[in-house]
Amino acid sequence: MCEAALLIDTTAVAGPLQRAVVMFGGILPLVLLLPLVASVTPSKAPPRFCRRCCDHLEPPEGASARAAPPQKVPEVRTFINMTILKGDKGDRGDKGTPGKSGIEGPSGARGSVGPKGGKGQAGPPGDACKTQHSAFSVGRRKALHSVEYYQALVFDTVFVNLHEHYNMFKGKFYCNTPGVYFFNLNIHTWNFKETYMHIMQNDQEKVILYAQPSERSIMQSQSIMLSLEQNDEVWVRLYKRERENAVYSDDVDVYITFNGYLIKPDTE
Known part of the structure; x- marks a missing residue:
């Protein structure tokens, strides 16, 4: 045909x-x-679309001449209602081992000061055998001239030294009973020479004893009260030489004395 x-x-x-x-x-x-x-090129037959019974009768606009790709079949999943299958609550398990400590965080801000507490009860009486007294009094019979460095004033005569709290070899008093102490230093100046000394607490100068050069020698004194802690040191230091610095004494009389005693212990 x-x-x-x-x-x-x-x-x-x-x-x-x-x-x-x-x-x-x-x-x-x-x-x-x-x-x-x-x-002579024969005319092409009109395109035919493959349809299923559930598709629309009219082809979509702009559809190509090729047959449309088959649509993806939806996945069917089975749904199980777990509430129907849920059993009774089980017993509580054993406590697990603690984990490792975490990194320490930064310190927080300091809190406000709390209210003052009430007065506590009186403590038991102290030990009667415990030392609550401390006192010493020492002197020097030899004159002393300063050198190029600081030096401790060492004493050679003992008047009082309770419990050996004053060390004669080092020239220092060592506190064994914390509390308030009184100290006194007396010296005799040398004529035409300067006198320059300190009463020391550990490595700090507390008071100075000073006398200017003069045609005659005089007695000079210095006193102080100090609050001492356990093992604090109190001693006399002679200043290093810048001008003629000296203290006078002889082998007959005692012109230089250093005294100290406990006024009130902290544990009283």
């Missing part, structure tokens, strides 16, 4: 050639018509 139609449609194109065939009594084979038949 299609070949007959094609032959009829090509009559106008191949009219002269067919008349030549008739003129030549059909001698030319039918093969000569094949190129003309092949040169």
